[in-house]
Structure formats: C-alpha cells, structure tokens
Amino acid sequence: MIKQTTLLLCLLLLTLVNFSCSKKRGLEPAIVIDEKNLTACPAGANCQYLFTEHADINPGPGTFVTGNYRIFWSSALNQGVSYTMYIKAPMMGTSFNLKRADIINGKIEVSRSCPACLFAASKLVDGYVKGINLLPGKPADQTKWILEAQIISESVYGSPAVRDTVFLKQYFYPNFVYN
Template sequence: MRKITIQLLLVMMAILTSTSCSKNNEKIDKEELDEKNLTPCPENLNCQYLFTENADINEAGSLLVGGPYRLFWAEFRNGGFRRVIYVKAPMKGNNFTLNKQAILDGKVQLIYGCPNCLMVAYKPVDGYVKGKNLTPDKRADQTKWLLEAKIILEAVAGPAQRDTITVKQYFDPNFVFN
C-alpha cells in the first residue's frame, strides 16, 4: 500500500511540475517578444513578410501546398537572387516558440535561388523562432503577426562555414476569407 501511495505522489508531482513549467515558458515567451528593434529590409533588396494558414511547402521548396501549418515566409529578392525563409508554425494558439530541435526537425527551411550565382548551400542547424498574434480578436485574414527569428546556418558541405540570419518583423496574411 505504501509503495502505491509513493508512486501516486511521484506521478502527481511530475504532472504539477510539467504544467507549471509550460505556463512559465508561455509567460516568458510573451513578455520577451516586443515590437521594438524591427529588422529593416537589407539595402538593395525587395522584402516581403507574409503568412498563410493550413499550408506547407513542397519538397523542392518552390510551391505552397495544403498542410497542417501556419506557414510564415520572409522573402528577399534582387534581380535573379531570391532567398526565402519558411517557418512552419502550429495552427493553434496566438503565440508559439520553435527551438533548436524544431529547426533540426525541418520546421524552418531556407531556400536560395540564383541561377547565375556560385553560392555555398546552407542548412538551418540552430536558433529559435518566436511568434505572437498582435490582433487575436480579428479574423485570420485581418491579423498581423510579429515574428522574431535567429537562425544559425551551416554549410551543407561542412560545419566550417556558418552564417546567421536574424529577422524581427510584422507578417501580414496572404489569403482572403469570403
């Protein structure tokens, strides 16, 4: 009887500890994401920051397809050069955080396009992405999200070459509900 009581107490403590930790993490994430120090569009580039819902990207990274994510993308263009960062966020909730493991699991993807460039191919290997719906009381097609991302990239050919992309910007909807 005593062994069962101790086991039940341990299970209850584990449940209480895990729920209290997740509540604290949500509170910290909401407090840390503010609207100060937005990153400007780099000079000589055209930028857009958009999102859509119930979406994903195909394997080639060239087309949006139906899927289980709220898909955010930051696109940077200049002539034939194009770099797009895709973030696959959960559909539920008014905020989210993606950590290193989520990045390694493919929730953040980087697509480069430049037919006439000699470029080093990079892949995301670390960092974080935080997102917050700034207008949760509005319809999805009228909302504005704030995302902050720090993505650490590593050359596909080897870890000797690294780069970091930082984005903190407003993302607007790229769809219309009728």
C-alpha cells in the same frame, strides 16, 4: 482527543495551503517580442513578409499544399538574387516558439537563388523562431503577427565548417481573404 483533531485539521490546512501556493510546473513562460528595431529590407530589394493558414510546403520550397501548419515566409529579391525563409508554425494558439530541435527537424526551410553566385551547400543547425498574434480577437485574414527568428546554418563540406546566422524581426500579414 480534541487537541489531536485540531492538530490534524491544522496540518491538513497547512498542506492544502502549501500545494495551492506552489508554482505551476510545465507551463511555458509568456512569449515576448520587442517591437522595436525591426529588420529592414535591404536597399533596392523587394521584400515580403506574409503568412497563410492550413498549409504545408511541397518538397522543393516555393509551392504550398493543404496541410496542418500556419506557414510564414519572408522573401527578399534584389537584382536577380532571391532569399526566402519558410516557417512551419502550429495552427493552434496565439503564439508559438520553435527551438533547435524543430529547426533541425524541418520546421524551417531556406531557399536561395542566384544564377551567377557560388553557394556552399549548408544545413540548418540551430536557432529559434518565436511569434505572437498581435490582433488575436480579429478574424485570421485581418490580423498581423510579429516574428523574431535567429537561424544558424553551417556548411556541409569543409573543415572547420563555416557558420552563417540570419536574424529576422518583422510583422507578417495574411496572404488570403476569408471575408
């Protein structure tokens, strides 16, 4: 009888130890962004890398409204040609990771303007965006984020479709003041 009780207790103990040592499933790995090799602003261009909180983008990019996102935008203006990328990131947390499905579902918007250029109609088809708050203990208006993005667009017309990839890695600063 004592042998059976001891055996059962040992089996119970082994089972508990086995469960406590197993990997936790469902947790995302920590987001890592190397702060080297930041994207340079093109020669002669005026670039901005900013973010605001509790916002959304009106249809037809460029104007913000109150919303549930942290909006990051990078813009480059060079001799009348402008390119702006808007990123709708979640408000919660000190990091985020947007994947292909997020990009296709409109979490990224791109606006480009050139009065004398011929642009082919395109749609966003793939890529990723990840971001980390580098000063999470600071108030939102005193922090900075680093974002890394690779956005792939594809021409709507033509066969085969023409693809273009935009890569961005840069620090983003607040475009608002709380204090």
